[in-house]
Amino acid sequence: MAESDIYLASDAVNAEIVKDMLRAHGIDAHVEQKNTWMGAASLPANMAPRVRVTDPAQQQRARELVSAFEQGPVDHGSAWTCAECGEFILGQFDRCWYCDTPRPG
Numbered sequence: 001m002a003e004s005d006i007y008l009a010s011d012a013v014n015a016e017i018v019k020d021m022l023r024a025h026g027i028d029a030h031v032e033q034k035n036t037w038m039g040a041a042s043l044p045a046n047m048a049p050r051v052r053v054t055d056p057a058q059q060q061r062a063r064e065l066v067s068a069f070e071q072g073p074v075d076h077g078s079a080w081t082c083a084e085c086g087e088f089i090l091g092q093f094d095r096c097w098y099c100d101t102p103r104p105g
């Protein structure tokens with residue numbers, strides 16, 4: 001796993017969620033290999049999509065965010081949309097990461 005590989009996703013959707021989460025924090029994240037499975041009968045483990053952050057100055061922060069993402073309570077609630085800015089927020093977050101508006105309800 002290269003230094004710039006921040007997160008190895010189980011599938012392309014998961015990779016996109018993590019990428020969007022990092023970008024919402026101002027980190028220039030990219031998803032790689034998300035289309036390599038197309039046409040293949042099965043997905044080799046080493047071909048799983050990965051989220052990369054190429055800027056070394058952002059990698060530590062990115063790893064912390066991914067770690068929090070992975071350790072977050074999975075049953076905390078379903079994903080929600082911020083009423084203030086319309087940002088899509090994952091269920092384990094109680095506040096909008098973009099504008100800090102609390103989860104409604």
Ligand SMILES: [Zn+2]
Pocket residue numbers: 082083084085086087096097098099100101
């Ligand atoms: Zn918001």
